[in-house]
Structure formats: structure tokens, C-alpha cells
Amino acid sequence: MTLAFLNLSWPVFADAVALGSIYALMAVGIGLVFGVLRLVNFAYGQLMMAGAFALAFGAQWGLPNWESILFCIGVVVALSLVMDRLVFRPLRGHTPAVMLVATFAVAFILQNIALIAFGSFGKTAGGLAYLQEPWDIFGVEIRKIAIVAIVAAAACLAAIQLLLTRTPVGLHMRAASMDFETARMLGVRANRVITGAVVISGILAAVATVMLSVEQTQVTSTFALSDTIYVLMGVVLGGLNRPIPATLGGFSIGFAFGLLGGVLPTNQSQYLPSFIFAAVIVVLLLRPNGLFTRATGAVERL
Amino acid sequence: MTALAVEKLSVRYGAVDAVRGLSLEVEAGQIVGLIGPNGAGKSSTLHAIMGSAPIADGDVLLDGRSLLKRRPEDVARGGIALVPEGRRIFGELTVAENLRLGLAGRRKGSNGDGLARAYELFPILHEFRSRHAGALSGGQQQQLAIGRALAADPAVLLLDEPSLGLAPKIVDVVFEALAQIRDAGLAVLLVEQRAQRTVALADRSYVLANGELRLTLGPDDAGDTDRLVAAYLA
Numbered sequence: 001m002t003l004a005f006l007n008l009s010w011p012v013f014a015d016a017v018a019l020g021s022i023y024a025l026m027a028v029g030i031g032l033v034f035g036v037l038r039l040v041n042f043a044y045g046q047l048m049m050a051g052a053f054a055l056a057f058g059a060q061w062g063l064p065n066w067e068s069i070l071f072c073i074g075v076v077v078a079l080s081l082v083m084d085r086l087v088f089r090p091l092r093g094h095t096p097a098v099m100l101v102a103t104f105a106v107a108f109i110l111q112n113i114a115l116i117a118f119g120s121f122g123k124t125a126g127g128l129a130y131l132q133e134p135w136d137i138f139g140v141e142i143r144k145i146a147i148v149a150i151v152a153a154a155a156c157l158a159a160i161q162l163l164l165t166r167t168p169v170g171l172h173m174r175a176a177s178m179d180f181e182t183a184r185m186l187g188v189r190a191n192r193v194i195t196g197a198v199v200i201s202g203i204l205a206a207v208a209t210v211m212l213s214v215e216q217t218q219v220t221s222t223f224a225l226s227d228t229i230y231v232l233m234g235v236v237l238g239g240l241n242r243p244i245p246a247t248l249g250g251f252s253i254g255f256a257f258g259l260l261g262g263v264l265p266t267n268q269s270q271y272l273p274s275f276i277f278a279a280v281i282v283v284l285l286l287r288p289n290g291l292f293t294r295a296t297g298a299v300e301r302l
Numbered sequence: 303m304t305a306l307a308v309e310k311l312s313v314r315y316g317a318v319d320a321v322r323g324l325s326l327e328v329e330a331g332q333i334v335g336l337i338g339p340n341g342a343g344k345s346s347t348l349h350a351i352m353g354s355a356p357i358a359d360g361d362v363l364l365d366g367r368s369l370l371k372r373r374p375e376d377v378a379r380g381g382i383a384l385v386p387e388g389r390r391i392f393g394e395l396t397v398a399e400n401l402r403l404g405l406a407g408r409r410k411g412s413n414g415d416g417l418a419r420a421y422e423l424f425p426i427l428h429e430f431r432s433r434h435a436g437a438l439s440g441g442q443q444q445q446l447a448i449g450r451a452l453a454a455d456p457a458v459l460l461l462d463e464p465s466l467g468l469a470p471k472i473v474d475v476v477f478e479a480l481a482q483i484r485d486a487g488l489a490v491l492l493v494e495q496r497a498q499r500t501v502a503l504a505d506r507s508y509v510l511a512n513g514e515l516r517l518t519l520g521p522d523d524a525g526d527t528d529r530l531v532a533a534y535l536a
Contacts, residue, residue, distance in 0.1 A: 168402070168405070168406070171395075171399055171402060171403060172403070172406060174392075174395065175392055175395065175403050178392050178394060178395075179390060179392065181354070181374075182386060182390040182392075183403070183406075184354075184373070184374040184375045184378075185352055185354065185374050185375075185378060185384050185386060186378055186383075186403055186404055186406050186407050186450065186451075186454070187375050187378035187379045187404075187406035187407025187408070187454060188375060188403070188406045189375045189379075189406075190373070190375060
């Protein structure tokens with residue numbers, strides 16, 4: 001089978017699905033925290049940047065890959081918890097605008113700390129670069145990272161789905177994201193739910209970091225910065241206050257980037273973000289509640 | 303035995319006094335009514351008990367222990383369950399999930415089967431347990447809200463206008479359930495607009511106006527409309 005009529009090849013398609021999967025993970029991570037805190041964490045990308053530096057240090061210290069990955073998860077989760085404790089918690093109950101601006105500040109602080117500490121060239125996280133090599137699948141050469149990213153994302157999303165629908169803590173999280181005040185009156189512990197969401201969000205950020213680091217082996221202070229902006233866009237596009245639409249929105253943006261990036265001639269791909277931004281504006285003008293939500297129901301605006 | 307005691311409670315929102323020096327007690331196996339016109343401070347009293355309204359003065363005691371400065375979730379887990387005004391059920395969750403959410407308020411070491419109790423009291427909830435709660439009728443949602451509160455196996459049940467917006471027949475169901483809950487030994491504090499029915503059901507009713515206690519009524523006063531009206535207009 002061929003996709004040639006679309007000027008598209010299976011490897012490009014696989015890469016696009018993979019990028020979509022990674023963005024979907026980030027979207028879930030951002031969406032979980034938004035659900036319980038009504039906070040859009042703009043500093044999500046800087047969490048990932050910290051995780052990428054953790055991978056780079058792991059490689060520099062000669063750690064085996066799995067140890068580097070665990071180190072990355074540890075650093076991202078720890079930083080998420082510190083961020084929650086020092087910034088989000090004191091601001092809890094403030095308007096979404098205040099919290100959003102606060103996360104901007106956190107993002108720039110972290111980015112500049114990285115710039116000062118590691119310079120503008122950053123460090124190299126090449127431990128997983130071998131995943132760039134292709135696997136031959138029925139005569140089509142698909143990069144290993146594409147398969148790994150898709151499988152890892154699917155596994156993470158399935159695990160989160162199970163957690164949210166089958167466990168008490170998941171039920172508490174869902175209730176808290178619908179009506180936190182009532183949930184608390186019923187005995188749902190606010191701090192536990194928020195910490196849970198922050199930790200899971202951090203784990204997802206770390207997994208996405210590991211995937212992105214395969215391609216972006218040069219880790220600098222702007223690692224995952226543009227990815228986060230695209231994902232935030234995708235989350236808004238899908239519908240910010242709904243987990244599944246938000247995930248689909250994240251996936252769509254990643255998929256669109258991957259696809260168009262692969263299809264467009266190299267001399268035009270510099271315009272790619274502009275195309276996507278324009279498309280997002282058009283979609284939001286037509287469907288302000290999000291692409292994947294029903295038109296009814298008020299959306300909490302920021 | 304006094305389960306819940308409110309002592310000289312004052313609730314203040316900014317410059318507005320919502321409740322002024324209110325004292326009341328609810329014993330186990332009792333229904334105490336709290337009635338009065340809109341803005342009398344009834345809901346503020348319940349929210350102050352739950353720890354979600356600012357207490358300017360006074361105290362709230364559960365089994366003799368002060369609940370001051372406790373978070374709502376800790377008050378709930380201490381044994382006080384609230385059926386909030388407007389029911390506040392989770393429409394996108396199933397009936398069973400709503401009830402399981404009530405389990406979050408169970409006290410440490412509680413082994414009462416609150417879910418079974420809720421289903422027993424409101425069989426309709428069992429029948430509709432896998433439906434989305436938002437698809438239930440208003441009366442069924444009210445039963446769910448009460449069932450959800452009972453799932454926590456609380457010692458004290460607070461209800462904020464459970465009959466609001468319900469058809470008279472459904473109000474009968476709700477009030478009958480409250481009588482059963484009382485007989486099971488819970489302390490019930492019932493905030494209501496339906497003054498006459500509340501006075502008739504409750505062991506004791508307090509009339510609140512402008513945040514202050516105006517009158518205490520017994521079940522025999524339910525027929526005394528003049529006294530009720532006078533209390534409301536005072």
C-alpha cells in the first residue's frame with residue numbers, strides 16, 4: 001500500500017503519529033493539573049528541559065540508559081513538587097490569570113537558570129540516539145523511536161485511563177476537576193489530589209522528555225519550549241477542561257506538525273508554525289469551545 | 303448525648319454579619335430544624351460548621367471537640383456529612399461513582415457499609431446505579447445527594463434545603479427518609495424553607511432571622527401559623 005498520492009510515505013506518517021503521541025502525553029500532563037488547579041502550567045516545558053539535562057548528565061556520568069531515565073523522572077517529579085509547593089500552593093484560589101502569569105515567571109526563571117548554568121550550547125543527551133535507526137517493518141523502514149514513542153504513549157494513556165476510572169484516587173481527581181469545593185465537602189483531600197495530579201503530570205513530562213531527547217540530542221535552555229507552546233495550543237484547540245478532547249487536541253497538533261513537516265519541501269517548512277497557528281485561529285473562530293467538545297456547556301475561559 | 307454543638311457562632315463576610323452569636327445543639331437520634339427567610343444565615347451556619355465559611359467568633363464542637371480551623375475535608379472525615387444546597391451531584395459521573403465519592407468522608411476505622419445503607423434507603427439509586435447522575439430527575443438527584451452523604455457513615459448529617467424545587471410527593475419521600483435516618487441514630491441538622499413541615503418533623507426547630515436566633519419551636523407548634531409568621535416577619 002502506498003500513500004504516495006498524498007506525497008506522503010509511511011515513515012513520515014509514523015513519525016507524525018509518534019509526535020502526536022508525545023504531544024498527547026504532554027497534553028494529558030497539562031490537562032491533569034489544569035483539572036484540579038485551574039492552572040495552565042506554562043512552565044511545563046521547563047520541567048521537561050530539566051529532565052533533558054538530567055538525561056544529559058546521566059549520559060555524561062556513563063549511567064546505563066534505564067538509570068538515566070529513572071534519574072530524569074526523579075528530577076522532573078521532584079521539580080514539579082517543588083513548583084507546586086513554592087508557587088502553586090500559595091497562589092491556590094487566585095484567579096487563573098494570576099496563576100498563568102506566575103507560571104510564566106517560573107518558566108523564565110528556570111530557563112535562565114539553565115542558561116547561566118549550562119551556557120547557550122547546553123549539553124548532549126545522546127544515550128538513546130540509536131533509536132533514530134530504522135526497523136524494517138514489512139519492507140517499510142520506520143524509525144525505532146516512532147514505534148517506541150507510540151507504544152509508550154499508548155501504555156501511559158491506558159494506565160492513566162485505568163487510574164482515573166478504576167481507583168478511588170482517580171475518582172477523587174475526576175470529581176475535583178468537576179467541582180472541587182463539593183468534592184472537599186465530601187471528604188476528598190485537596191492536597192492529596194493535587195499532589196497526585198502533579199506527580200502524574202511530572203511522570204508524563206519525563207516520558208515525553210525521553211522521547212523528544214532522541215531527536216533533540218542537543219539539550220539547551222529552550223528544550224521543549226516550542227513543543228509546549230504547540231501543545232498548549234492543541235489543548236485549547238481540543239477543549240481545555242475536558243481530558244479526552246484535550247488529549248486529542250494535543251495529538252492533532254503533533255500529528256499536523258509531523259505530517260506537514262514531512263510533506264512540505266524543506267525550503268517551506270520554516271513557515272510551518274505560521275500555517276499551524278493560522279489553522280488554529282480559524283478553528284477557534286469557528287468552534288470557540290474546542291474542536292472535540294460538544295458546542296453546549298460553558299467553557300472556563302482564561 | 304450532644305453530637306454537634308454550635309456555640310455563640312458568628313460568621314462575617316467582609317463587613318457583613320451573616321450569623322450573629324448563634325448557639326444550638328443537635329443530639330444523636332434527633333432532627334433539629336433551622337428555618338427562616340432568605341439571607342437569615344442558615345446556609346452560612348452550615349458552611350461554617352463544614353469549615354468553608356469564615357468564623358469570626360464562637361465555636362463548633364463535634365462530640366465535644368472543636369472543629370475551628372479545620373479544612374472541609376477534615377470536617378467531613380471527622381464524621382459530619384453535608385447535603386449541599388442545589389444537591390451538587392456530579393452529573394457526569396454515574397450514580398454508583400457519586401456514592402463511592404461519598405466514601406471519601408469515612409472516618410478512620412469506620413467499617414459501616416455506607417453504600418448498602420444508601421441503597422437500602424433509596425432503592426431507586428441501586429436500580430439506576432450505572433446511569434449518569436445528570437440523567438436523573440430532580441427528586442432522584444436529591445436522593446443521590448443524601449445517599450452520597452450517608453455513604454460516609456457520618457455521625458452528623460447537615461442538609462441545606464433538600465426539598466428545594468421538588469414536587470410535594472418527592473418531598474414526602476425525602477422527609478420520610480430523614481425520619482428513618484434519625485431513627486438510625488444520626489444527628490440531623492435540617493435547613494429548610496418549608497417551615498411548617500420542618501417544625502412538624504423536627505424534634506426542635508430554631509427560627510433564624512438576620513443571623514440571629516429568634517425563636518425555638520417544638521413539633522406541637524407546627525399548627526401555630528401565627529407564631530411562625532410572626533417569627534419570620536420579626
